[in-house]
Amino acid sequence: MMKSRPSFILPFLQSWICLLLAESPSNCFIRDDKAYCALRNLYEVPVLPPNITYLDLTLNYISEIHEKSFYGLEKLQILVIQQQEVTLVLRNNAFSGLSNLIKLDLAYNTNLRVDPGAFNGLFNLQILNLTECKLYDSILSGDYLRPLVSLEQLSLPGNNIRKIRPAPFFVNMNKLHIVDVSHNWINSFCEEDLVHFQGKHFTLLKLRDIKMSDMNPYWGSWNKCGNPFKNMSMTVLDLSLNGFSVNMAVLFFRAIRGTKIHNLILEQSGSMGKGVWYNNFKDPDRDTFMDLSESDIKALDLSKASIFALENSVFGYMSDLEELLLAGNSINLIEKDAFYGLDNLRTLNLSHNLLDKIYSGTFKNLPSLETLDLSNNNIRMLMSQSFHGLSNLVHLSLSENSLQYVHTLAHLPRLKKLRLDDNRITSLHGLPSKARNVTTIDLRHNKLSNAESFYTVLVEFPQIEKIYLGGNRFSWCFLNSHYSVSPLNNVRFLDLHMTGLQTLWQQGKCLHMFDHLHQLQTLLLQQNSIHSLPKDIFKGLTSLSALDLSVNSLTYISNDVFPKSLSTLKLAHNHLGSVDPRAFSTLTELDLSANRFLCDCSLRDLQTWLSQKRVKMLTAAEELTCEYPEQQRGKSLLQAALCKDKNY
Missing domain, CATH: 3.80.10 (Leucine-rich repeat, LRR (right-handed beta-alpha superhelix))
Structure with a gap:
């Protein structure tokens, strides 16, 4: 009696067969039950494993689909045969064995030829895409689609259809609910x-x-x-x-x-x-x-x-x-x-x-209005009591207009989001009293020159959560009123990019602007020409998780400058020459790309820290290069010899 072969041979044999199939002349890429066969110079449907449920045959040279084309692929559910490089002919019963097919995509097959019984057997098909196939009226008026009793979506845009005359059997297509005959x-x-x-x-x-x-x-x-x-x-x-x-x-x-x-x-x-x-x-x-x-x-x-x-x-x-x-x-x-x-x-x-003006009665008779978008007009003036009657307005966008002031707004008690970015606003005088319950205000790229605007928003909008002030070039920080920032404020996002903070901090001004922002999670400070970070500038930011200091002129990062809550830090496009890596001890993400590193002994600790890969680098550490001194330029920071004294 012959001894039976060990059972472990069968799995290996199956794996070998699948490998042969995956590496067949078709060169299809197979993952799980999906076969990706696009752009493979195929002239017929390739031999594939029988478990395939998704097949993409786009951009090949298949000229004919016939009754035996999909033999062994009866589990197919999604079939894509877009844009063959030759005229494609669908013969009678071309898909007859694919009773599990739910989506068939034949789009962009110019001059597609369809035999009357091509779709026989597709009684579970739900989606059929025939976009730009140069089909004529008969695709609707003839019997071609009769077998598709489960069809839900039919796409026929960009064909040669001159009349929409669906055949009588469409009456019984009870599931059909999407029809597209555009661009005919x-x-x-x-x-x-x-x-x-x-x-x-x-x-x-x-x-x-x-x-x-x-x-x-x-x-x-x-x-x-x-x-x-x-x-x-x-x-x-x-x-x-x-x-x-x-x-x-x-x-x-x-x-x-x-x-x-x-x-x-x-x-x-x-x-x-x-x-x-x-x-x-x-x-x-x-x-x-x-x-x-x-x-x-x-x-x-x-x-x-x-x-x-x-x-x-x-x-x-x-x-x-x-x-x-x-x-x-x-x-x-x-x-x-x-x-x-x-x-x-x-x-x-x-x-x-x-539009160039808004009057008090412009939006009369809209008591239920919640969202109003007036962006990208040429509005220069908001006349007295503009938007009167919009007591339920929640979102108002006046972005990209030509406004210089906004104090003439009517009272908008329920307004939550106010967009005023890309205007010419020079002062926020009178605005808070008209929209006191705003939670998000966008004032980016205006003409606000006094950093007092930051305090105005922070204090006079007690519900504020997101503040966008980037792109306003603050020339001074002169407070005309006494602003007492509540430690219970709800600010979680603050954008101060490109606001000239270096100039203010150099003058010893606005050094306490972040002291009471205990709930702040994201702070954007890029493009501020910052040379150094003032001592304790971030001491109040006990919840800060993301800080962007990109595109500044920082040369030194000390150990204790960042809050212990910080997890994401962006320092791209600076001039870092000395970095204490202990400053990064709380981080999970760090971006140091495009820095002009001065590669000397001052960076040795950073080099060691980077090589240990303790943090996710948004730009790979291997791509960081030296800029100075001349003999080190272009060398990888990780590989550079930073100290002549090897006992350093």
Whole structure:
């Protein structure tokens, strides 16, 4: 009787087989149950282990997928065959053995050829991507997709589809909720075209840039077109980049009247307003959106639509609106009561427009507004009681405007985040009394020249947690009032980069600015030309965990300069010549990159400490090099001979 072979041989044999497969001519990279075979010059589907569930075959030379192409890969769940370098043909039953497949990505296969039964057997497929395959109307109107009874998401952007006419079997695709036919040339679509989509709720129906060129104000078929979205509803309907004019919009909204839409996107409808120069176009008025009154729209995106003026009650029929995006228009005029009827609006984005003044009544009729973005306009003046009536405003952004003062704000009792960065503000006079409950204030890159502004924010905003003052060049530190900083303050983040602190500290000014910041966790002090750190400058920072001193002129770091709580320290781009590594004893992360090290005996302790790798270096210690003396320049700090006296 033959003796049985030891059982331990089998695992070794299996491992050897897998290794052979992994190193097969395909050179696919295999990790666990995933095979990455992109860019491998493959002409057919390679032989792979049977446990593979993910396969990427992108950018190869596979010209045909047939019934036996995936033999032995029945466990596949995700299959990506994007952009073959030759015309790809999908034969009948090409995927018939892949009953576990849930995602099939065939995008960017130019001139993809599909046999009528190519998708047979894919009854569990949920996601199909056919982006830019030069497919025609028949991909929707024919029987190609009939087997996909579990389909949830269908992507067809960038094809040659001229008509959206889904076949009758789409009625039974009960799980289908995302359809994207963007970037096709669809002159029109009517009720009879989309009849087999009726009864569906789409979480996303994306009709971006489909031209709709016939559906202009002079189209003779408006009356017989019906409602293209009859008996449908949408979470998001994207109709952006379709050249809607006001007159076209009125007719289209009349056609879809009553359709329930949560979020309507009309972004980059470049003819929706008259812009700055085109007086032959109209801006929207109250009647433009009248037929959307029954659609229960909660969010409307009219960004980049060339709107010049917001007319009286322009959104008066859209009382359900909670979010209104008007960024990137040419809005220079907001008429009185422009926002009449928007009692439920919570978010309003007017960034990147041409506003130059804000009046007390500009945002009248917005009692529920919580977020207002006015960044990137040309606002020079906030007239008396600006933002009056916005008692629930939480976030206000006035970034990148031309403001010089802000004391004319109305009282904003619930404001928490205030962005005033990149303006021309010279004084904070009167601001704290208008927004006393702010927790985050951003004043970066203004014209504040007195470091008193730091104390003003710290003391007069009792709820403040994050302070951004970087980019204000403080020339002096003269306190016009007696500021008593509460040790119970909540400041956790402080940005003072590029504020000229070296000049103040050299004058013996503002040396106690950090004394009571016991909760501070992050402090940014980069680009301050700091030559040395004043004694006890950080003594009050008992909770500090991150300190950035990059891009300064520090030459010496002493042992006891940093708080014991410090864990992350950035000292990049300094001139360190003498460092006591005991100063780094609490750190877990350290950045010493781009220092111009003076490699002499003063750095020997640092060299030893770095070689012991006691901390995570944000730039590898091996990359640190000497700058001085001349004979050491370019040498690795770790390898440099720092002392001539070997007994040092």
